[in-house]
Amino acid sequence: MNHAMNPSEREALFENVMNDAYPDARGRFGPFGGRYVPETLVPAIERLQAGVDRYLRDPEFLEEFHAELKSWIGRPTPLTYAPTLSKKWGAQIWLKREDLAHTGAHKINNAVGQVLLAKKLGAKRVIAETGAGQHGVASAAACARLGMPCTVYMGAVDMDRQAPNVGRMKLLGATVVPVTSGDQTLRAAVDEALRDWVSDPNGTYYCLGSAVGPHPYPYLVRELQAVIGREAREQIVAATGKLPDWVVACVGGGSNAIGLFHPFVKDRTVQMLGLEAGGKGTGLGENAASLAYGRPGVLQGSYSLLLQDEDGQVQETHSVSAGLDYPGVGPEHALLMTIGRVKYEAVNDDDALAALAECCAAEGILPAIESAHALAGAKRLAVQHPGATVLVGLSGRGDKDMPTLQRTLLKGQL
Amino acid sequence: MAPRDSIGHAICSARERGGPALVAYITAGFPKKESFRELLGAVARTADLVEVGVPFTDPMADGTTIQRSSRASLEQGVSLKWILAELEAFSNEAPAGAERRAPLLLMSYLNPLLAFGIERLPDAAAKAGVAGFIVPDLPYEECDTLRAALDARGIALVQFVTPVTPLDRVKMLSANSSGFLYAVTMTGTTGKNVEVPPEVFEYFARVKEVSPVPVCAGFGIRSRAQVAKLAPHVDGVIVGSALVETLERGEDPSAFLQSLR
Numbered sequence: 054m055n056h057a058m059n060p061s062e063r064e065a066l067f068e069n070v071m072n073d074a075y076p077d078a079r080g081r082f083g084p085f086g087g088r089y090v091p092e093t094l095v096p097a098i099e100r101l102q103a104g105v106d107r108y109l110r111d112p113e114f115l116e117e118f119h120a121e122l123k124s125w126i127g128r129p130t131p132l133t134y135a136p137t138l139s140k141k142w143g144a145q146i147w148l149k150r151e152d153l154a155h156t157g158a159h160k161i162n163n164a165v166g167q168v169l170l171a172k173k174l175g176a177k178r179v180i181a182e183t184g185a186g187q188h189g190v191a192s193a194a195a196c197a198r199l200g201m202p203c204t205v206y207m208g209a210v211d212m213d214r215q216a217p218n219v220g221r222m223k224l225l226g227a228t229v230v231p232v233t234s235g236d237q238t239l240r241a242a243v244d245e246a247l248r249d250w251v252s253d254p255n256g257t258y259y260c261l262g263s264a265v266g267p268h269p270y271p272y273l274v275r276e277l278q279a280v281i282g283r284e285a286r287e288q289i290v291a292a293t294g295k296l297p298d299w300v301v302a303c304v305g306g307g308s309n310a311i312g313l314f315h316p317f318v319k320d321r322t323v324q325m326l327g328l329e330a331g332g333k334g335t336g337l338g339e340n341a342a343s344l345a346y347g348r349p350g351v352l353q354g355s356y357s358l359l360l361q362d363e364d365g366q367v368q369e370t371h372s373v374s375a376g377l378d379y380p381g382v383g384p385e386h387a388l389l390m391t392i393g394r395v396k397y398e399a400v401n402d403d404d405a406l407a408a409l410a411e412c413c414a415a416e417g418i419l420p421a422i423e424s425a426h427a428l429a430g431a432k433r434l435a436v437q438h439p440g441a442t443v444l445v446g447l448s449g450r451g452d453k454d455m456p457t458l459q460r461t462l463l464k465g466q467l
Numbered sequence: 468m469a470p471r472d473s474i475g476h477a478i479c480s481a482r483e484r485g486g487p488a489l490v491a492y493i494t495a496g497f498p499k500k501e502s503f504r505e506l507l508g509a510v511a512r513t514a515d516l517v518e519v520g521v522p523f524t525d526p527m528a529d530g531t532t533i534q535r536s537s538r539a540s541l542e543q544g545v546s547l548k549w550i551l552a553e554l555e556a557f558s559n560e561a562p563a564g565a566e567r568r569a570p571l572l573l574m575s576y577l578n579p580l581l582a583f584g585i586e587r588l589p590d591a592a593a594k595a596g597v598a599g600f601i602v603p604d605l606p607y608e609e610c611d612t613l614r615a616a617l618d619a620r621g622i623a624l625v626q627f628v629t630p631v632t633p634l635d636r637v638k639m640l641s642a643n644s645s646g647f648l649y650a651v652t653m654t655g656t657t658g659k660n661v662e663v664p665p666e667v668f669e670y671f672a673r674v675k676e677v678s679p680v681p682v683c684a685g686f687g688i689r690s691r692a693q694v695a696k697l698a699p700h701v702d703g704v705i706v707g708s709a710l711v712e713t714l715e716r717g718e719d720p721s722a723f724l725q726s727l728r
Contacts, residue, residue, distance in 0.1 A: 079608070089577060089604045091528045092627035092640075093654050234534055240525065247527045252655040254631055351577045351604065352525060364546040365582025367524040 058084075058391070067392040071319055075388065080268020083391065085384035088267040089351045094247075097254035098267060104174045105269045109276055114173065121165045122280060125198060126155040128162075130281075132288035132444075137415035138428075144435035145442040147297070149285040151309065151449060152420060156191050158449030159281055159309040160262060164191035166277035168199050171258035178202045178253075181260040182246040184211055184239030184305070185376035185423065186218025187449055188262030193227035195260075203227040206245045208238040211375045218453050236369045239305075239379045243353050263306025264383035267354030271311075271383050278312025281446065286316050289444055299434055300325045302446035303426040304397065305341065305377035307386045309448035314395060324396070327386060328430035330372030331399030337362065341370035342399040343382040344390050357384040373402040373457060374422040376449075400429040406462055408432060409451065421449035422457065469621025470598040473570040474516060474646035478681040478702050481515040486728055487698045488515040490683055491720075492574065492707030494536035495519050495553070496545035498714050504557045506720065510710075511569040513724040515703070518601060519554065521547050521575035528603040530658035532708035536715075547579045551595045558596030572599040572625070572646070577613075585613055589620040599623030599646040607640055618645075625649050630670050634677070641678035647703065648678050652686045658708025659687045663696060671700040694727050 058066075066083045069075060075082040090098060108114040122128040130153050135146040151159035164181075171179050179201045183189030189205040196203035205222055209231045212219050222229050235241030243266075250259045264274040282300075289297050300317050302310035304327040317323045332340035337360065340346065347358035352367055360368045360380040372378040389395040400408075409425035411432075412418055420428060424447045431445045451458070481488035491514035496503050511517050522537035522545055529537070554571060573592065580588060580602065592600070599622060605613065607626060614624045623646030628637045631654055641648045650671060652663055675682050684697050685705030694704050706727060713723040 087609055088606065089609055090606060091603050092606055093528075093629040093631060093651060095606050095636075096631050096633065234531070235525065244525050244527050248530075248656045251528065254654055350581055353527065354604075359578075361578065361582065363582065364548070365523075365579040366541060366546075367578070 063392050066388065067394065070388070070392060070394060075385065076268060076272050082271070082385045082388040085355070085357050085387040086268055086271060087356050089354050089356065090267045091251060093251045094254055097250070100174060102269050104170055105273050108170055108173055114169065118166050118169055121169070122162065126161050126165065127153065128280065129284040129288070130154050132285060132292060134292070135416050138412065141411070141415060142432050142435035143439045144431070145440070146431060146435070147289055147292070147442070147444045148418070148447045149281060149313065149444060150447055151281060152418065152424070152447050156187070156194050157452065158187040158191070158421065159278060159312065160188040160191035161194065162280055162312070163262065163274050163277045163308060164188065164195040164260060165198070167258070167260040167273070168192070168195040168201055171201060171260065172199060174258060176201070176258035177256040178204065179258050179260050180204045180206070180246050180249050181262060182206045182239065182242035183262065184208070184242065184378060185374070185421070186211065186215040186222065186453055187376060189227065189229070190218050190221045190225065192260050192262070193222045193225035196227065197225050204230060204249070206230050206232050206242040206249070208232045208236070208242050210237040211239065211242070214457055215375055215453050216456055238375065240353070240367070247353065263308040264311045264385060265306040265353065265355060265357070265381055271355065271385055274308050275311045275315055275385065278308050279315045281309065281312040282314060282316035285313060285444060293442060296320055296323050297444040298324065298438065298441040299443045301328070301427050301431045301434065301443055303328050303377060303423050303448060304344070304382060304386060305330065305379050305423065306381070307383035309446050311383060311385055313446040314389070318394060325394070326430050326434060327395055327397040328400045328426040329397060330374055330377035330426060331401035332371040332373070333402060337368050339371055340399060341372045341378050341380065343380060344386060344397040345399045347382070352381045355384050357387045358382055373405065373461065374426065376421065376423040377426065398430060400426040404429040410462055418447070419451040420447050421451045422454045424448045470593060471621055471623035471645050473598050474572070474623055475681060477515045477570050478647060478683070482702060487694065487701055488683065488703030489724060489727060490514065490516040490518060490685070490703050490705040491710055491724055492518040492520060492705060493714070494522055494533065494540050494711060495550045496522070496540040496543055497536040497711065498539065500543040500545060503553055504560070507557055509721050510724065511571070513721045514569050516572060517569045518572045518574045518705070518707070519550065521550060521573060521579050523576040523579055526576060528656055530656040530708060532658045532711050536711045547575065547583045551591050554595035554597065570598040571596055572601055572623070573597050574601040574603070577602055577605050580613065585616050589616050589622055592622055593620045597622060599625055601625045601649060603627070607643060627651055628674055630654060630667060634673060637674055638677045641674070641680060644680050647681040647683045648674065649705070650674050650682050650684050650701065652684050652688070655686065657686050660689060661687055663693060668700050675700065691727050
């Protein structure tokens with residue numbers, strides 16, 4: 054478990070990535086990933102693994118999944134050219150509109166896929182964690198649609214800053230459990246969901262919302278979200294006649310980013326940029342940028358990069374965006390960074406909010422604060438690479454962020 | 468004698484005295500960092516084995532009691548480094564054989580061990596008088612590196628089984644456990660206040676039958692009545708949350724532990 058590696062090791066990992074070798078049989082993405090769970094969960098994880106192996110290749114299951122993506126979620130989501138931002142920033146900006154997916158974010162792709170899987174596996178109830186509330190809403194909606202009881206764990210701090218989503222979950226029939234332990238945000242919600250799952254590993258299906266956690270979750274979530282990148286790749290080639298120069302997405306746990314990036318990984322001419330939450334600064338506790346500032350460690354089931362102190366204690370994070378406010382990151386992102394296939398940078402709160410305001414005014418689109426980190430990254434790229442074609446993952450819409458926006462951008466204006 | 472052998476000896480001699488071995492868990496530095504060694508001394512004189520908990524920010528296998536004690540310890544700045552230094556001082560305090568003293572195990576989530584460094588952990592643990600490790604988020608399939616490192620210094624790595632573990636896996640885990648086999652009484656986190664259901668005794672019987680190492684039951688054990696019920700089925704009982712709650716109430720931990728026998 055050594056993060057440091059020499060260039061030839063890195064090159065070997067790079068070639069493995071190009072050959073689709075990950076995750077390997079042990080659930081590893083190179084050195085990252087794995088399955089660090091209490092023994093009680095081992096049989097449940099093995100059942101999930103068997104289900105993933107069977108159903109993700111089962112034409113009947115995939116047909117059912119794609120039918121829901123189309124008729125219920127509204128896929129394919131459009132690819133929108135952003136003429137005003139393009140002119141302002143000096144690059145060709147294209148937006149992959151996950152904000153137009155049902156329930157308002159990419160989270161629904163994964164949620165409906167996993168709840169379908171839960172039914173196949175004979176689960177009696179579904180549990181989920183949520184940060185910004187988008188995965189909670191998506192899980193609640195998917196459970197309502199497919200007839201499964203749903204319980205969502207949400208940090209008390211997040212319930213406050215994403216209040217509109219709490220009401221939506223309740224209307225969709227979910228039980229929302231406030232989490233008052235730990236940091237009372239996404240990470241504490243995951244801990245609490247894991248505790249629930251440990252209590253009933255046979256009857257409960259844990260619908261994990263990001264590309265994190267023990268194997269096979271990072272793989273399962275990537276496969277269910279890869280529809281974003283597959284569509285976007287086809288759409289941008291159809292619209293521009295070529296692949297984009299850059300593909301850009303925000304990264305918290307990293308599900309929308311891996312979904313957008315994955316279908317482009319083997320396109321060696323396409324460069325990729327992931328934007329993490331830079332929060333208020335570079336110090337420990339001031340941000341949620343695990344790839345930029347983290348060190349390798351094990352949290353919530355997988356070995357990846359982690360914001361921690363020298364004693365291995367996980368640090369509290371800060372971001373204006375609840376969906377990125379997480380001290381870890383999916384193991385595949387840790388690998389893609391290590392081998393240099395994807396570049397990762399941090400965007401601070403102020404720059405994200407500024408990009409959000411620009412997108413509203415220029416394109417008539419209110420993006421989620423999470424997605425605004427990707428827009429700020431695209432703006433940065435435009436300065437460095439004038440004229441480049443930049444595909445931006447607009448992972449969700451910003452309606453849920455109104456309480457935060459009223460306290461920040463709109464302060465004093467109402 | 469390898470450090471790990473002291474664990475089996477302690478369980479055997481408790482058995483010879485007629486009871487199941489009493490395994491006591493305390494979170495290191497809880498309730499007060501300054502009185503850790505004193506408390507450890509009292510617990511180690513009463514219990515047959517002591518599990519010293521390394522606090523972690525994300526104790527996903529633990530219930531609310533141990534979450535609270537872990538947080539309180541972390542707030543006082545307790546770290547694995549500090550714990551090992553304290554245990555070393557503790558082991559050097561009393562001359563060997565001067566009094567009956569229970570062997571020590573460290574119970575830690577994996578990340579604090581990784582941060583300390585798996586390479587230097589076994590030596591530091593041996594020096595501190597640690598006979599074994601219990602790592603609740605490290606399933607057998609991921610434990611090779613730590614197990615090999617501890618093995619080289621004769622230190623045990625305890626494996627878990629639970630009521631949902633298939634019998635073949637129970638066999639494999641017990642064959643690969645050292646010190647003892649930690650048999651979780653129920654599916655859930657530590658500290659729940661529930662009656663031990665009758666089917667659990669059948670599970671313990673199956674585990675006992677196949678396990679080459681002593682079997683200790685843990686999670687949710689709080690009363691003398693529970694201990695008495697479990698006694699015929701297992702070699703030891705592990706008491707954690709109930710002991711931590713005794714400390715929270717400011718009551719005498721030794722008296723509580725004695726009351727369970």
